[in-house]
Amino acid sequence: MKNLIKSQLYQLRKETISITFLIVIIIMEFTTAIGETSFGMETTITADTLLAENGHYLVLVAMAFGLLLTAQVCGSDFNDRTANYELMSGHLRRDVYFSKAVISLIGGVMGTVVAFFVPFMFNVARWGWGTDLDVKGVLIRYLLLIFPVFRIICEFIFLSFLIKNSYVVMAMGFIVPIGLGQSVAGYFPYCKSVLLGLTNIYKLAVFPSWMGYTVADLKYVYVYDTSLSLEDIILTVVASLAIGSFFLWLGYQYFKNDDMR
Amino acid sequence: MIYADIFLTVLELAFAAGLYALAIYAEKALNPFWRILYAIPLIVCGVATAITGYEISMIGVYIGAALMLTGFIMEEKRTRQAECVMAAVCMVLSVLVCNVNPGYRAPDYVADFKRAFAELKTHYVLAEYKGINWDALYEEYLPQFKEADKVHDEVENAILWRKFTYEFHDGHVQYSTSENIGGLACDRYYGNDYGLSVMMLNDGKYVAVNVEKDSEAAKAGIHNGTMITEWGGRSVEESEKNAEVSFAAFPVEENEKFYKGILAAGVGGEQVSITYIGDDGKEKKAELKKLGAYTKRMHGTLDILHMGLEGDNLSWHHIDDNTECLRIKQMMYDSESYNNGDHSKMEQEIKSRILELKQSGIDNLVIDLRSNGGGSPQFIMAIAGLLAPKGEHVYAYDGVWDNDNKEFKKDPDTGKYVVGEGLMFEGEDLWGHGQIVILVNSETVSAGDHLTKMMGEYENVTVIGFTESMSSGQGVRAAVLSEGQLSYSAIPVLTADGEIFVDTDKSRKSTIPLDVKVPFDEKAVHAVFDEGRDYILDYAVEYLKER
Numbered sequence: 001m002k003n004l005i006k007s008q009l010y011q012l013r014k015e016t017i018s019i020t021f022l023i024v025i026i027i028m029e030f031t032t033a034i035g036e037t038s039f040g041m042e043t044t045i046t047a048d049t050l051l052a053e054n055g056h057y058l059v060l061v062a063m064a065f066g067l068l069l070t071a072q073v074c075g076s077d078f079n080d081r082t083a084n085y086e087l088m089s090g091h092l093r094r095d096v097y098f099s100k101a102v103i104s105l106i107g108g109v110m111g112t113v114v115a116f117f118v119p120f121m122f123n124v125a126r127w128g129w130g131t132d133l134d135v136k137g138v139l140i141r142y143l144l145l146i147f148p149v150f151r152i153i154c155e156f157i158f159l160s161f162l163i164k165n166s167y168v169v170m171a172m173g174f175i176v177p178i179g180l181g182q183s184v185a186g187y188f189p190y191c192k193s194v195l196l197g198l199t200n201i202y203k204l205a206v207f208p209s210w211m212g213y214t215v216a217d218l219k220y221v222y223v224y225d226t227s228l229s230l231e232d233i234i235l236t237v238v239a240s241l242a243i244g245s246f247f248l249w250l251g252y253q254y255f256k257n258d259d260m261r
Numbered sequence: 262m263i264y265a266d267i268f269l270t271v272l273e274l275a276f277a278a279g280l281y282a283l284a285i286y287a288e289k290a291l292n293p294f295w296r297i298l299y300a301i302p303l304i305v306c307g308v309a310t311a312i313t314g315y316e317i318s319m320i321g322v323y324i325g326a327a328l329m330l331t332g333f334i335m336e337e338k339r340t341r342q343a344e345c346v347m348a349a350v351c352m353v354l355s356v357l358v359c360n361v362n363p364g365y366r367a368p369d370y371v372a373d374f375k376r377a378f379a380e381l382k383t384h385y386v387l388a389e390y391k392g393i394n395w396d397a398l399y400e401e402y403l404p405q406f407k408e409a410d411k412v413h414d415e416v417e418n419a420i421l422w423r424k425f426t427y428e429f430h431d432g433h434v435q436y437s438t439s440e441n442i443g444g445l446a447c448d449r450y451y452g453n454d455y456g457l458s459v460m461m462l463n464d465g466k467y468v469a470v471n472v473e474k475d476s477e478a479a480k481a482g483i484h485n486g487t488m489i490t491e492w493g494g495r496s497v498e499e500s501e502k503n504a505e506v507s508f509a510a511f512p513v514e515e516n517e518k519f520y521k522g523i524l525a526a527g528v529g530g531e532q533v534s535i536t537y538i539g540d541d542g543k544e545k546k547a548e549l550k551k552l553g554a555y556t557k558r559m560h561g562t563l564d565i566l567h568m569g570l571e572g573d574n575l576s577w578h579h580i581d582d583n584t585e586c587l588r589i590k591q592m593m594y595d596s597e598s599y600n601n602g603d604h605s606k607m608e609q610e611i612k613s614r615i616l617e618l619k620q621s622g623i624d625n626l627v628i629d630l631r632s633n634g635g636g637s638p639q640f641i642m643a644i645a646g647l648l649a650p651k652g653e654h655v656y657a658y659d660g661v662w663d664n665d666n667k668e669f670k671k672d673p674d675t676g677k678y679v680v681g682e683g684l685m686f687e688g689e690d691l692w693g694h695g696q697i698v699i700l701v702n703s704e705t706v707s708a709g710d711h712l713t714k715m716m717g718e719y720e721n722v723t724v725i726g727f728t729e730s731m732s733s734g735q736g737v738r739a740a741v742l743s744e745g746q747l748s749y750s751a752i753p754v755l756t757a758d759g760e761i762f763v764d765t766d767k768s769r770k771s772t773i774p775l776d777v778k779v780p781f782d783e784k785a786v787h788a789v790f791d792e793g794r795d796y797i798l799d800y801a802v803e804y805l806k807e808r
Contacts, residue, residue, distance in 0.1 A: 131664045132664070193310070193311035193314070195307050196307070210740075243307070250297075253296075257296070
């Protein structure tokens with residue numbers, strides 16, 4: 001299995017597609033993170049305002065990189081049928097499956113973190129943190145986001161082995177977080193269930209808030225609640241690990257008996 | 262059952278049927294794709310549950326979906342078919358459970374109360390000013406909400422919220438729920454209709470009002486203005502103590518007194534005995550049978566009392582040769598101006614009309630703010646600016662937001678809110694030549710209170726009504742609960758010295774007193790309930806003529 005992981009890493013280094021994805025995603029993140037510009041006027045957007053208003057979007061876009069990487073790692077060998085060679089060369093199916101899964105999970109989670117933090121830290125350096133959000137509360141929520149990202153990558157590992165076409169899965173990697181993610185927020189704004197990865201991300205990345213205008217000049221006061229109950233933390237971790245493991249197992253069960261062409 | 266649950270159950274049953282039929286083929290197929298199909302019911306179930314929420318009565322459907330997953334591991338035809346049958350049975354049982362379980366999809370009233378209470382305690386800006394005892398409220402209401410939750414009584418939940426919000430004596434602390442539940446709650450706590458309402462005259466007598474034609478009460482000779490001495494064998498006042506909930510928060514205690522007797526008329530069982538003074542001056546008794554729920558009659562009585570001039574918002578009404586009336590039902594011109602605060606178009610329209618009236622020799626202007634539900638502060642300034650004496654005027658002041666502590670700043674020495682920016686406007690004095698009368702009632706609230714307060718201080722303005730305006734004028738926000746919505750005062754509106762603008766404190770005395778209180782006497786009762794006249798407007802016109 002060690003050799004399989006090494007060969008996967010070698011393959012990733014040789015192919016430029018992953019780096020291209022990362023660059024594209026980071027550019028997309030930058031356009032949101034550096035502040036809106038219109039008619040030559042630049043708008044200040046402090047890091048906390050950015051997270052309060054667009055945090056979930058940044059996470060979803062960053063996660064797209066993790067999903068694209070997963071599609072690449074798990075699906076590309078099916079495109080050119082090199083997966084057959086791996087099996088014919090004496091490797092166990094279990095080793096082939098889990099080597100790809102481990103690379104996808106580690107690479108996907110790390111890539112998501114990088115894709116999120118590079119533009120975000122640029123924003124912090126440029127505009128500062130701001131005063132609307134409590135740093136500790138935000139940190140806990142964003143660290144916990146690793147869990148739903150993990151489980152969505154697990155789901156994509158399963159899809160990659162099921163569909164066996166990396167291009168289709170890559171397209172889904174874009175559509176699910178960016179298109180479907182926004183739609184879920186639009187159609188089910190109060191749905192914050194931990195049973196779905198996307199809604200779990202909303203639960204963590206969207207801060208409950210209240211607002212009201214002050215009398216004098218229609219100024220709006222926004223108050224965000226960054227706290228998270230212990231119950232929510234436990235549910236997020238348990239649901240993510242359980243559902244992620246379920247899909248990993250499902251994918252393996254499928255691949256184990258799959259009829260390779 | 263809700264549609265989403267029906268849809269999920271039917272879909273899962275279809276999966277069970279499909280997978281049952283597929284069992285023979287899937288066993289023989291080499292490609293494991295067919296096995297994957299046995300995992301789909303559970304995945305679909307998970308997604309649907311995430312969207313609609315977990316419900317214990319649906320456990321059969323969840324178990325059924327999980328049972329079908331075992332077909333993914335156990336590949337024998339008979340096993341798969343047995344699992345599909347068992348799954349289908351579980352789902353059908355679940356449908357039965359959903360239909361007999363009274364707690365099916367019932368919201369958690371206790372969790373709602375706890376969440377809303379915590380939010381109120383944190384953000385309600387008048388807690389100290391109104392002397393709110395949070396601990397006492399919590400201790401009193403939590404057990405009641407627990408009781409309502411135990412029996413899943415949504416109507417009782419609505420009643421409790423109404424009781425709870427009225428403890429604040431703040432017109433901006435309000436609970437709203439669906440029309441259906443709200444209506445059922447009213448029917449439960451307003452009691453029974455016996456064909457009449459009762460109200461107290463300003464001399465302390467209780468009289469019948471809004472008497473139903475051809476009812477037992479009417480047949481017994483009771484008509485609008487008939488004095489009622491006893492209700493259900495006790496004084497009207499005593500009977501009213503049995504009424505469960507009032508119909509408004511009544512920040513002003515005097516306003517609450519005005520409606521004395523109205524709730525007593527719903528108290529009683531299948532029939533009620535009342536004592537009244539007949540037209541011959543002798544005391545008589547009558548047994549009145551229940552006609553139905555009292556809600557409709559009581560609301561009807563209130564509608565008659567709260568009636569303002571009929572017409573659109575900002576409509577002009579010609580009263581007589583010397584008097585014109587501007588009806589303002591709400592402080593809103595259109596959604597665009599409400600959102601951007603620019604009321605210049607409305608201001609121009611009203612200005613032109615005022616100048617026309619002035620030219621045509623009209624001296625008296627009546628502004629009818631009865632039952633005005635409030636709206637935009639900029640709207641008020643636009644109106645007040647046209648009529649205020651020349652010079653700069655102050656509307657009100659903001660509080661100062663403390664972003665570190667997430668609350669409005671208070672002076673540690675005085676305990677008052679720190680005063681922020683003020684809202685100023687220029688007076689144009691367009692009606693300096695004549696008199697202005699503002700008509701209010703206890704339903705004139707929020708921005709309606711603000712305009713009354715501001716204009717009431719101008720020399721040529723007289724505020725007239727049966728009751729004072731509601732006196733609730735702080736900025737509002739709403740908390741959405743799983744059942745209903747709670748709104749409350751969350752943004753302080755202040756005077757220059759940091760006092761609360763408009764709202765009543767714990768003494769419940771109005772901060773916007775009437776200049777002329779219209780007496781609610783026998784004459785008023787006949788005019789309002791027999792002749793259908795707009796008594797307050799007539800009174801105001803007479804008042805203006807005398808001036």
